[in-house]
Amino acid sequence: MLTTQAELTRREQVAPEHYLLTFVCPPIAEQAQPGQFVHLRVTKGLEPLLRRPFSVMNVNLSQGSFQLLIQAVGQGTQILAQAQAGAVFDLLGPVGQPFPLPDGAEQVLLVAGGVGVAPLIFVAERLKEQPAPCYVQGLFGAQTEDYLCCWLEFSTRCDEFATATEDGSAGEKGLVTDLLDKQLDRGGVDRVYACGPVAMLAEVARQCQEQQVPCWVSVEQRMACGVGACLGCVIPTRCEGSQHYQRVCREGPVFAAAQIDWEAMSPELDRC
Amino acid sequence: MLVASGTFGFGEEYAELVDISRLGGICTKAVTLAPRAGNPQPRIWETPAGMLNAIGWQNPGLEVFLEEKLPTLRQYEVPIIVNVAGETRAEYVELAARLDNVAAISALELNISCPNVEHGGLQFGVAPDLTEDLVGAVRQVTDHVLITKLSPNVTDVSAIAQAAVAGGSDALSLINTLVGMAIDVEGRRPALANITGGLSGPAIRPVAVRMTWQVAEAVDVPIIGMGGITTAEDALQFIMAGASAVAVGTANFVEPTAALSVIDGLIEYCRHHNVARITDLTGAAHSGRQ
Numbered sequence: 001m002l003t004t005q006a007e008l009t010r011r012e013q014v015a016p017e018h019y020l021l022t023f024v025c026p027p028i029a030e031q032a033q034p035g036q037f038v039h040l041r042v043t044k045g046l047e048p049l050l051r052r053p054f055s056v057m058n059v060n061l062s063q064g065s066f067q068l069l070i071q072a073v074g075q076g077t078q079i080l081a082q083a084q085a086g087a088v089f090d091l092l093g094p095v096g097q098p099f100p101l102p103d104g105a106e107q108v109l110l111v112a113g114g115v116g117v118a119p120l121i122f123v124a125e126r127l128k129e130q131p132a133p134c135y136v137q138g139l140f141g142a143q144t145e146d147y148l149c150c151w152l153e154f155s156t157r158c159d160e161f162a163t164a165t166e167d168g169s170a171g172e173k174g175l176v177t178d179l180l181d182k183q184l185d186r187g188g189v190d191r192v193y194a195c196g197p198v199a200m201l202a203e204v205a206r207q208c209q210e211q212q213v214p215c216w217v218s219v220e221q222r223m224a225c226g227v228g229a230c231l232g233c234v235i236p237t238r239c240e241g242s243q244h245y246q247r248v249c250r251e252g253p254v255f256a257a258a259q260i261d262w263e264a265m266s267p268e269l270d271r272c
Numbered sequence: 273m274l275v276a277s278g279t280f281g282f283g284e285e286y287a288e289l290v291d292i293s294r295l296g297g298i299c300t301k302a303v304t305l306a307p308r309a310g311n312p313q314p315r316i317w318e319t320p321a322g323m324l325n326a327i328g329w330q331n332p333g334l335e336v337f338l339e340e341k342l343p344t345l346r347q348y349e350v351p352i353i354v355n356v357a358g359e360t361r362a363e364y365v366e367l368a369a370r371l372d373n374v375a376a377i378s379a380l381e382l383n384i385s386c387p388n389v390e391h392g393g394l395q396f397g398v399a400p401d402l403t404e405d406l407v408g409a410v411r412q413v414t415d416h417v418l419i420t421k422l423s424p425n426v427t428d429v430s431a432i433a434q435a436a437v438a439g440g441s442d443a444l445s446l447i448n449t450l451v452g453m454a455i456d457v458e459g460r461r462p463a464l465a466n467i468t469g470g471l472s473g474p475a476i477r478p479v480a481v482r483m484t485w486q487v488a489e490a491v492d493v494p495i496i497g498m499g500g501i502t503t504a505e506d507a508l509q510f511i512m513a514g515a516s517a518v519a520v521g522t523a524n525f526v527e528p529t530a531a532l533s534v535i536d537g538l539i540e541y542c543r544h545h546n547v548a549r550i551t552d553l554t555g556a557a558h559s560g561r562q
Binding site: 001003041046047048049050051090092221222223224225226227228229230231232234235236243244245250264 | 285
């Protein structure tokens, strides 16, 4: 992890309130692993005060760049959504534990909900680049077709790909976890990686436990320091039956789904 | 130049980002006798130029502190100030007693000002008689330098400061966080699971400077000033109000090297104004007032 600066070189709106930002920052491009995030200071001033964490969506080693997919929902993300190319931001990164990628060729299922697609695009890319490439199945859910952000970037990195929308405007009508249910029933899945709203992740975890498929999830939490000092970003986890809190910025953001105390995970977290 | 308790973990969290040896010392995260899980989520909430927190003393407890955290902390070769916290008078005393023969520690910081726990903490820091009794009891069991960390959530901070000194406190640190609250209007509920939390960051600085000023007029022991310091100018305000040392807190979360930047700025100020030692400026505003 290092403190560095990144120059915004491109900003593109990819859905209502959703933006794809490209930054040039060679050390982050080189060091970031799928699932890790950067902790970005959106202003030199005091408003907003705290940095904002964003999962790396992909890297381009030859250009020394990386991309972030952001949803402009609050003060910090709205500043980023309006930033102009050439703007330079302080950032801390790469932060956190990446997804533990398999050594050999496995059948890997990726479950993305909304803006949670970002780290899974990076995962899919690395899974296909391995000496023994994995067979990658991608499932992507969103409210409507418009919100299937960067679906092309995701689908082109997958061997199989399916979408679900709540209104049926693209793919299956329903939830992405309905697709997961069918896919797990078919069997053959060696592991599952997921990122999205807490309610979705809890259901993914439940299904994977039921089918005894190893599953890892990337979770979000309000965060202050990003280095493990403030203990603000913890989530409830279970260890040998007893509950304790672990830091999203250090032990996470990727956790084994079985480790998380889903009953204690509040769906309110989704409004972060 | 210190880093404030709760904002720098046990040092190790910042080791790869900050040249810790340049600091004047580290105030550790609050240490309690037994491990504590801390409060449920949400624990933090951003506010204008500040943040609310209600962590609830999450820490691994005294034994793990001594066996795992302290050896790592010692490697940074800076003074270690252990922030000690308890639910009862007996817990504070036992903690202090068990830390008394630990030579690696430079001082104890008595946490009688945390607003985010059900028992202990702030309860001991809002009534002068309780403060004096607790500090006195801890004083009897330790030869370490004893610093009492004061709360701003009191009617008369000078009275608490005087009580801490009467009890035997060698120095005072102030301020801890201000009790605050935010409402999550979408959820129509308190933003924090603890309902209230401690407000920190630049937003509280004028309150902290004012209290540093008042305490400096009330007692003769050294004061460690803190509360929203992010720049050298901020630190100078505390020093001129009467602080002999300062601590950076929430700014560490924003910029890991914040304390080092403040040090650089203070050196620059001293050069520019021909000040031989930064402590020559302690209380300077008291003599300079109109």
